[in-house]
Every structure is written in structure tokens, then in C-alpha cells.
Amino acid sequence: MAFANRVTQLLGVDIPILQAPMGFIAKPTLVAAVSEAGAMGLVPGSLGIDEVRADVRRTRELTDKPFGVNLPLAFVKDPAIVDMIVEEGIRFVTTSSGSPTAHTPRLKEAGLTVFHVVPSLRGARKAIEAGVDGLVVEGSEGAGFKAPREVSSMVLLPLVASQVGVPVIAAGGIADGRSMAAAFALGAEGVQMGTRMVATRESPVHDAMKNAVVAADETATMLIGKHTGKQVRVLRTEATAPFELAVEGDPFALLGDIQKLYRDGDLDAGLAQLGQVAGRIEQIEPVAEIIRRTVAEFEDTCASLARRHLAG
Incomplete structure (x- = not known):
């Protein structure tokens, strides 16, 4: 068309x-x-x-x-x-x-x-x-x-x-x-x-990041950082989960290790920024x-x- x-x-x-x-x-x-x-x-x-x-x-x-x-x-x-x-x-x-x-x-x-x-x-x-x-x-x-x-x-x-x-x-x-x-x-x-x-x-991201998208369900992401005056939607991981309801701490410190996430596939090394629609992506x-x-x-x-x- x-x-x-x-x-x-x-x-x-x-x-x-x-x-x-x-x-x-x-x-x-x-x-x-x-x-x-x-x-x-x-x-x-x-x-x-x-x-x-x-x-x-x-x-x-x-x-x-x-x-x-x-x-x-x-x-x-x-x-x-x-x-x-x-x-x-x-x-x-x-x-x-x-x-x-x-x-x-x-x-x-x-x-x-x-x-x-x-x-x-x-x-x-x-x-x-x-x-x-x-x-x-x-x-x-x-x-x-x-x-x-x-x-x-x-x-x-x-x-x-x-x-x-x-x-x-x-x-x-x-x-x-x-x-x-x-x-x-x-x-x-x-x-x-x-x-x-x-x-x-x-x-160009590591296969671990791509596979995380495929494995995610519709509730696998969350908004964090609300207490800082800005917020970001990310994949829930062991590193990010503690910030889901946090009223203190700096989740954005994880941004400094972003290349370990994208290049090396360490999902706990950075903020894996994914949308809720990851739950609809199957391959x-x-x-x-x-x-x-x-x-x-x-x-x-x-x-x-x-x-x-x-x-x-």
C-alpha cells in the first residue's frame, strides 16, 4: 500500500x-x-x-x-x-x-x-x-x-x-x-x-538486551526516579527493582555503566530503558x-x- x-x-x-x-x-x-x-x-x-x-x-x-x-x-x-x-x-x-x-x-x-x-x-x-x-x-x-x-x-x-x-x-x-x-x-x-x-x-546491543525484550511481559517495566524530579521507564532488574517505590537514592548513577549493559550484556550494570510494549514483542x-x-x-x-x- x-x-x-x-x-x-x-x-x-x-x-x-x-x-x-x-x-x-x-x-x-x-x-x-x-x-x-x-x-x-x-x-x-x-x-x-x-x-x-x-x-x-x-x-x-x-x-x-x-x-x-x-x-x-x-x-x-x-x-x-x-x-x-x-x-x-x-x-x-x-x-x-x-x-x-x-x-x-x-x-x-x-x-x-x-x-x-x-x-x-x-x-x-x-x-x-x-x-x-x-x-x-x-x-x-x-x-x-x-x-x-x-x-x-x-x-x-x-x-x-x-x-x-x-x-x-x-x-x-x-x-x-x-x-x-x-x-x-x-x-x-x-x-x-x-x-x-x-x-x-x-x-548493535548485546543479545542479552535483545533477549530481555523478547522475554519481558507487559508488567516488566517501571517508572523510577520520581523522587528526583525526573523519572525514567526501565526494565525491572535486580539493580533497578529497589528504586521502584524509592523516595531516596540516585538510580541515575547506573547511567554511568550503560556500555556494560549495551556492549557486554550485563542487565544489572545500567538502566535498560524499555517501554511497556516489550510485552508484545516475541522475536x-x-x-x-x-x-x-x-x-x-x-x-x-x-x-x-x-x-x-x-x-x-
């Missing part, structure tokens, strides 16, 4: 699926595989300007299809990364974890398309005022750092979509064509997959197969709903 909506038009892709820009996970092999499949791969901009530049160039060697970069604003140490992105010819950027006013004017002046990640209607309105082209609306069931107040995609997505005029991409809980169809029914014109992309052949597969099946299932779901549930 062929998609034709504002997301595909703005991003120049065939399929309105984004791969989440996961630091240390979304490396060139994974990003390029997503773009080669007709979707939008995203290079994470959290790893420092030199590494991001190298990842952009390596990704370009692997694919001639469009891909973008994410700027996690709270973690950007060198503002010159914006100039580097422009100089490298990137045409699409998502911004997150900070004020959308920080770099949107510069990016827009350079002719880039900018989507901002938002966890609330208030955040969506601020991003619109800043001049972004679209939004990534992220529910609290997704992996990683979250807003202090939780809102699931089932509530947040239709709320934001009904209040803004820009295209919306849904993030949090997306793993297949059925969840993609549900997001579109709620007002999205695209979806972003994170945890689903961790458990792929092209993902490690190639990116192209995941995207192909997602599109086919999306089409079948959309076509069958009326036939199955409406009389006459």
Missing part, C-alpha cells in the same frame, strides 16, 4: 514510521536499515558533536534514502552541533527534552523540517508557538525519560491531535500494524518505534521484515474494522 499524508510529504519517505533516536542503540547500521526499508531512521544527537558527525557520515555511506537527527536539548553540550547538522545536509530534525525555542529558529532558517517531542498538551502548544512543523506525541508507556506527570498515549494522542493543526507522530506503545492503526484512529499521521527496534538483527527480526509486516497489518486492520464490526 502507498501512504500519502503530511508526514510522508514533509519527510520525503514512503512509510510514516520513525525509529526512535536511542543513544548508543541507534547506530548507523540500524538507522540505515530503517531508511532503506522506506521509513525514517534517526541518528541520536546525544553522543557529542564528533560522534554524531561520524554517525551521520557512516549512515550516508550505507543508504541514499532520507534520515534525520534528534537533538535532545537537555543533553546537547555544544550548540555548534546545530551548525554541523545543517552543514551535513540533514533535512529533518526532531527536538526533545527541552524548550522548542532553543534551536528551532536556526533550523527553520536553514530550511529544515522540525518536529518536537511533547508529553502534554501544554508542551504541544509551546512547540507550535515556537514554529515547529509537527509533533511527536509521547505517552508515558514509552521507554526512557518521562515528564513528571504521566499521561498514556490513549489519552494524550487524541487530545493533542484535536487541538493542533500540525501533523502528529505517535510514540509509546507502537510495535506493529495494529498499534499503528490505533494511533492513526486517534489522530496520528505517523508512528515512532523504539523498543521494537531494540530487538532487531541490526540493533528478534530484521528491520525490513518488521516494517513490511507492520504496513501489511496496518492495511488489513484498517480495511477489516468496518467489515467486522458494522452491520449492513
Whole structure:
């Protein structure tokens, strides 16, 4: 099936699926595989300007299809990364974890398309005022750092979509064509997959991390760090479990050992950031197969709903 909506038009892709820009996970092999499949791969901009530049160039060697970069604003140490992105010819950027006013004017002046990640209607309105082209609306069931107040995609997505005029991409809980169809029914014109992309052949993380995704059930993740003023959704492990109901301590100290987790497969060495949708992922597969099946299932779901549930 062929998609034709504002997301595909703005991003120049065939399929309105984004791969989440996961630091240390979304490396060139994974990003390029997503773009080669007709979707939008995203290079994470959290790893420092030199590494991001190298990842952009390596990704370009692997694919001639469009891909973008994410700027996690709270973690950007060198503002010159914006100039580097422009100089490298990137045409699409998502911004997150900070004020959308920080770099949107510069990016827009350079002719880039900018989507901002938002966890609330208030955040969506601020991003619109800043001049972004679209939004990534992220529910609290997704992996990683979250807003202090939780809102699931089932509530947040239709709320934001009904209040803004820009295209919306849904993030949090997306793993297949059925969840993609549900997001579109709620007002999205695209979806972003994170945890689903961790458990792929092209993902560079240790097999222990991939197998943990497959083994997880729907209750295997939790939000920790609420007492610190920020919270993050992670896999429940021996190292993270003590923080589930904690009102003291620093769970983010585990971030310092993240490479032991991703590279060496020690699940207790870091914060394994996975979304609740891990409970729906049953096998490690190639990116192209995941995207192909997602599109086919999306089409079948959309076509069958009326036939199955409406009389006459």
C-alpha cells in the first residue's frame, strides 16, 4: 500500500514510521536499515558533536534514502552541533527534552523540517508557538525519560491531535500494524518505534538486551526516579527493582555503566530503558521484515474494522 499524508510529504519517505533516536542503540547500521526499508531512521544527537558527525557520515555511506537527527536539548553540550547538522545536509530534525525555542529558529532558517517531542498538551502548544512543523506525541508507556506527570498515549494522542493543526507522530506503545492503526484512529499521521527496534538483527546491543525484550511481559517495566524530579521507564532488574517505590537514592548513577549493559550484556550494570510494549514483542527480526509486516497489518486492520464490526 502507498501512504500519502503530511508526514510522508514533509519527510520525503514512503512509510510514516520513525525509529526512535536511542543513544548508543541507534547506530548507523540500524538507522540505515530503517531508511532503506522506506521509513525514517534517526541518528541520536546525544553522543557529542564528533560522534554524531561520524554517525551521520557512516549512515550516508550505507543508504541514499532520507534520515534525520534528534537533538535532545537537555543533553546537547555544544550548540555548534546545530551548525554541523545543517552543514551535513540533514533535512529533518526532531527536538526533545527541552524548550522548542532553543534551536528551532536556526533550523527553520536553514530550511529544515522540525518536529518536537511533547508529553502534554501544554508542551504541544509551546512547540507550535515556537514554529515547529509537527509533533511527536509521547505517552508515558514509552521507554526512557518521562515528564513528571504521566499521561498514556490513549489519552494524550487524541487530545493533542484535536487541538493542533500540525501533523502528529505517535510514540509509546507502537510495535506493529495494529498499534499503528490505533494511533492513526486517534489522530496520528505517523508512528515512532523504539523498543521494537531494540530487538532487531541490526540493533548493535548485546543479545542479552535483545533477549530481555523478547522475554519481558507487559508488567516488566517501571517508572523510577520520581523522587528526583525526573523519572525514567526501565526494565525491572535486580539493580533497578529497589528504586521502584524509592523516595531516596540516585538510580541515575547506573547511567554511568550503560556500555556494560549495551556492549557486554550485563542487565544489572545500567538502566535498560524499555517501554511497556516489550510485552508484545516475541522475536528478534530484521528491520525490513518488521516494517513490511507492520504496513501489511496496518492495511488489513484498517480495511477489516468496518467489515467486522458494522452491520449492513
